Amino acid sequence: MKAMQLGFAAPIFANPGVADFRTPNFEKLDRAAVVAGVREAERLGYDSLWVADHMFLGRDGAILEGWTTLAYLAGCTSRMRLGPIHLGNGFRPAPLAAKMIATLDFLSDGRFELFIDPGWRGREHTAYGFEWEPDRAKRVAQVEEALVLMRALWSGEPTTHKGDFYDIEGAICTPPPVGRNGPRVWIGEAFDEPTLDLIARHADVWNSMPAGLDVLAEKIARVDHACAERGRDPRTLAKTLETQVLVYEDAADAERLFARFDELSRRYPSGEAMTDVVEFVKQGNPHLDGQRSRDSLYDEFLIGTPDEVAAKLRAYSELGITEVICWFMDFPDFTSMRLLAESVVPTLEAGRS
Structure with a gap:
């Protein structure tokens, strides 16, 4: 296995100029750029x-619907594993989602990964007429029942389920997913006890939103403790990170890129679609407050020359991180993506030999 698995987060929305949220160099959503990047x-x-799985996001709210996009991109690829980032459990009835997942996994020859989430944007749900449960503990319980139901359906046997949230009668979900037990289940963050319980009892993979090394170490400790409390060996839970990535050749390149972000920030005013996002991001990193400094971005994200980025990836690895999902801050330029693959990864591999 590679020293560090790397994922590519497809930029299906644009948020120009906001250096601390995903796509600061992407001025406007563009189909050709997304497909070329993939x-x-x-x-x-x-x-x-x-x-990503949202109804609206970015400066102008323009984002592609996640499931449709993932199915399309499955046909544009042949090797990469495929997953939603925080598949919103409230956007699709769980029995239907189980069928959709089985279908995409079957058609992609077992490449699907189920990264599921209780959801957090009440505004997004109610805007589209989806039911919204304000109690996160109840939303977590709904995800748990959804996972139990999905796994029963993926057996291929007629399934009847009478639960707190879902009722089905003799449902048949064939063809089933390729893997015997279905796709690996990813669950993100470590906000509260209900989420930690869900992770410890149902997740194959845990994922963190962007965080500096100290904050990330604290999160991993909470997750490991939750596993141990429930009799699970924490080593059986894979640990992963979703973060922003910017790799450049030298300091002059860094100054050019950050000047570009500043210029885009001035050019594009904030829109209605992002007013609730900043507060949610702060939940994962409580120290965030007000205008972000360059130092805080370097601390939280994966930014630097190839040597600097390689050193931080090694530090992530020492914490137990096995895969990093990358949002490339310079997209639609491919420089960071190429430097990470062609200059950083070989350094990590050489370090293992």
Whole structure:
């Protein structure tokens, strides 16, 4: 296995100028750029492909619907694993989602990864007429029942389920997913006890949103403790990170890029679609407050020359991180994506030999 698995987060929305949120160099959502980026990521050897799951996001709210996009991109690729980033459990009835997952996994020859989430944007749900449960503990319980139901359906046997949230009668879900037990289940963050319980009892993979090394170490300790409390060996839970990535040749390149972000920030005013996002991001990193300094971005994200980025990836690895999902801050430029694959990864591999 590679020293560090790398995922490519497809930029299916644009947020120009906001250096601390995902796509600061992407001025406007562009189909050709997204597809070209995905194909380049596969050519470069990235291990996985990820798509966000939102109804509106970015400066102008324009985002592609996640499931449709992932199914389309599955046909544009042949090797990368495929997953949604925080598949919103409230956006699709769980029995239907189980069928959709089985279908995409079957058609992609077992490449699907189920990264599921209780959801957090009440505004987004109610805007589209989806039911919204304000109690996060109840939303977590709904995800748990959804996972139990999905796994029963993936057996291929007629399934009847009478639960607190879902009722089905003799449902048949064939063809089933390729893997015997279905796709690996990813669950993100470590906000509260219900989420930690869900992770410890149902997740194959845990994922953190962007965080500095100290904050990330604290999160991993909470997750490991939750596993141990429930009799699970923490080593059986894979640990992963989703973060922003910017790789450049030298300090002059860094100044040019950050000047570009500043210029875009002035050019594009904030829109209605992002007013609730900043507060949620702060939940994962409580120290965030007000205008972000350059130092805080360097601390939280994966930014630097190839040597500097390689050193931080080694530090992540020492914490137990096995895969990093990358949002490339210079996209639609491919420089960071290529430097990470062609200059950083070989350094990590050499260090293992």
